[in-house]
Amino acid sequence: MAKQNVTPHMISRRNFLKGAGILGLGVFGVASLSGCAPDSSSAAGGSASGTTVSVLTYNGNSPYCYLDDAGNLVGYDVDVLKAVDEKLDDYSFSIDSMDFNAMITACESGSAELVSCQLVPNEDRKAKFIFCEEPFCLSPMVFATADPNCKTLDDMAGKSTIATPGGYEYGMLQAYNEKYPDKALTFETVSSLTMADAFKMISSGQVDSFLCYDGTFDAVNEEVGAGLYKTDVVMCESTYFMFNKDQTELRDAVDGVLKEMKSDGSLAKIAEQDLGTDVFSAYGDALSDNELVA
Template structure:
């Protein structure tokens, strides 16, 4: 009798252990499934740290503040993107503009920024996610007392701040003159003129107008120097800006694209634009 009783107790204990193990496995599986559905990497997945590069000293896109912290519009956008991609961790470096593209081509970086436009040349060399990270507005800036200039047509006969030779603004104005042979804008060129000095020369009425992208720190410069300058609406041209990735980063590129779409849809990009540019530039861009 004792032998039979002991055997019955042992069998019951073993059966209870099996049930307990099954329950634990089911609970662990459910927790893992819940974590994955919440956008978190599973325990088996490993977070991959990758090096990404933005331009240094490029206010307000990306720069170091007085505390040595990396700040700026694109810095904040990358932080928001990183939060939406749990299986990647971005190690952000600020480097000279030339070093970003060289680093991307040599494999030092997997992603770069810098207010990049989408061009056929860049699309051939890099992966460009089909989602903007921001918007660059080409504006005409005039003295706050001047209400005579509303568009490029009104720059005919006006004295413009010199443009960088063969730069984007020079090419824009040159293209206008080719399209309007009977309305010629007087284009002068000059190098080594700081952005602050360009705005100041308009505020001081040395020049009638300045044509520049909005993402060169106008709001901050105007406030710091107390300038009497305003941007003419609507913008002359609207360009989406993009991140560029190495050709072998197809997985990351797809995830960055989806994250940027989400950030645009939920209003994050607009809020960051208002923070760094003083207005929602995202609203100007249409696909």
């Protein structure tokens, strides 16, 4: 897998508005992706005993969670979940994939205890779910655009971008527009949209840009033959495992394992294997969890 481009032009949520003349912006979360029908493919964890935990992830978000050519559920999220499972004596993970919205509903209802799909805690999610304190990934973000000259926020001034009202990134963009009205982007609002459809809209000239994870850009661009370009990495989000609200003990156990894996370097090794770079060392200094404007 090709390495993600590491660039010094990155910015944390806390500081990204301060660098408006230098840097770019972020991404629409995976929640904007529409999924496929519930899938029977599974990637059972490694523990042989303990309380069985129903774990759900999405299967169309390469390189994080997707199906390989043989129909197996693979990717960074899956490999981290398996590694965590190996270290948990009291739990055994049963990992399956599902449509994104159905996955979230299952976690809220309690039919699944844990879900993973590069999720970012926002206020709506924190009202319904609980999260680990330790992020299991740092995900760099870029603008997808048809203009190879668009690299910075200054370059994006006056450009249109697709936004989902009420979404995490929508609020981030609104804050940017309010602080820098002379460099504001315009919104083309949609209720939901796949990345593939967003890329097609850019390619056809319906909209100028779309915010996406750097790690998913190449796969989608190739899949739809959009021929798009991406800005430099301009922001980085921490992403977390999300749990049903009743699963505090499970959350604490997983959190402890993640902290251990970060400390001993095993989490970084999985990132190097699946993402092409140790995102924790590459982007750790560019991150400020859950903060947009200081």
